Amino acid sequence: MRHIAKTVMDTSGGERAKFMTAKTPPDLIRLDSGSPSFATPPHIVAAVKQAIDAGHTGYILEKGVMPLLVAICESIAAETGATIAPSQVLITNGSSSGIYAVMSCFLDPGDEVIVFDPSYSLYPHVARQLGAVPVPVRHKADYQLDVEAVRRAITPRTRLVMLNNPNNPTGIVYKEDDIAALLDLCAEKDLLLAADEAYSKLMQPGQVHVPVLKFHRHLDRLILLGTFSKTYAMTGWRLGYAVAPPDLIDYLYGIHRAINGPICNFVQRAGIAALQGPQDCVAEFNAVYHKRAALMHRLATTIPGLHPAAPQGAFYMWTRFDLPQSAREVRARLFERGVAVRSGSEYGSGGEKHLRISYSVSEETIERGMAVITDVVSELAKEAA
Numbered sequence: 001m002r003h004i005a006k007t008v009m010d011t012s013g014g015e016r017a018k019f020m021t022a023k024t025p026p027d028l029i030r031l032d033s034g035s036p037s038f039a040t041p042p043h044i045v046a047a048v049k050q051a052i053d054a055g056h057t058g059y060i061l062e063k064g065v066m067p068l069l070v071a072i073c074e075s076i077a078a079e080t081g082a083t084i085a086p087s088q089v090l091i092t093n094g095s096s097s098g099i100y101a102v103m104s105c106f107l108d109p110g111d112e113v114i115v116f117d118p119s120y121s122l123y124p125h126v127a128r129q130l131g132a133v134p135v136p137v138r139h140k141a142d143y144q145l146d147v148e149a150v151r152r153a154i155t156p157r158t159r160l161v162m163l164n165n166p167n168n169p170t171g172i173v174y175k176e177d178d179i180a181a182l183l184d185l186c187a188e189k190d191l192l193l194a195a196d197e198a199y200s201k202l203m204q205p206g207q208v209h210v211p212v213l214k215f216h217r218h219l220d221r222l223i224l225l226g227t228f229s230k231t232y233a234m235t236g237w238r239l240g241y242a243v244a245p246p247d248l249i250d251y252l253y254g255i256h257r258a259i260n261g262p263i264c265n266f267v268q269r270a271g272i273a274a275l276q277g278p279q280d281c282v283a284e285f286n287a288v289y290h291k292r293a294a295l296m297h298r299l300a301t302t303i304p305g306l307h308p309a310a311p312q313g314a315f316y317m318w319t320r321f322d323l324p325q326s327a328r329e330v331r332a333r334l335f336e337r338g339v340a341v342r343s344g345s346e347y348g349s350g351g352e353k354h355l356r357i358s359y360s361v362s363e364e365t366i367e368r369g370m371a372v373i374t375d376v377v378s379e380l381a382k383e384a385a
């Protein structure tokens, strides 16, 4: 058999990989989706066509096309008051490749990265591929940040903290005071913090997302990972960005370029249209997600044995269940009965006895899916009795 690098062999299994390659029956009710359920807004599609017609089809030999770098800096300034130079921004192949670049840049084999448990499953996956050690830190009972638990987890090998706000899979939005305390702790221990804010614009009513770049005194240790995927329904366009302090960004650029080359020129032009064009599309997406989240949460609260958290952001509802079966077993039984959800344990052991249910689907699909979940939870409870 051909030699495959040990880190790849060690990391190409696991729940995440199995899920990615699983075959799905055509009539499956997909409450597992991580994609927005909308088409990319027409003005963004028009911008890419114009960019192709205008001949923007060659390599970009810089970190990104200058008008996009400037547009990103302007949107950050408007949102956070932070002054970021275009030279501090790197356009990435979605935020996934930004995550990979950050971990490659700052973690040697054996170094430790703090990951909140549960959070996006790519972080520990990439860390292990690099021979680094993901150190999971559980949330509090309300799924908020436990900064004292982070303090206890820090060792001399800790280099980086990965923050995912709003959190995938919990759909929880972290509180400003906790983020401030976490950043102060990073400063005390001289750690970098990378904030993956992929869902920052998808917020439930009354929720406020606190961007890390608002904390200006910490800008020298902050990396922002942004993406157009979720906000503008552009998952297939593969457009994201990393923002880093001036002394670090060129390291990210070097490693990112080695794997990806430059990011598609005309897609970057569409990113300018997304940031500088009308933002009504984002408000419209949110209005739809609000209705769907309310419906899903209302139905879930009527199911005996489920304890759903009220959705706060992204498009996921996170629910604990009182059943003797594991999250994987519950997920598997639901799958057999025609409903796909994600098992909480896919996102860390702190997600055991939980499911992530996506409301990025129609209300009719939510109703059909939740009806099956009601039956399956009741059956599983009876089997255990």
Ligand SMILES: Cc1ncc(COP(=O)(O)O)c(C=O)c1O
Binding pocket: 034, 093, 094, 095, 096, 097, 120, 164, 167, 168, 196, 198, 226, 227, 228, 229, 235, 238, 239, 240
């Ligand atoms: C929290 C989080 N970060 C990053 C990503 C990656 O998104 P993309 O590479 O499309 O920007 C996802 C995708 O599901 C996600 O959930």
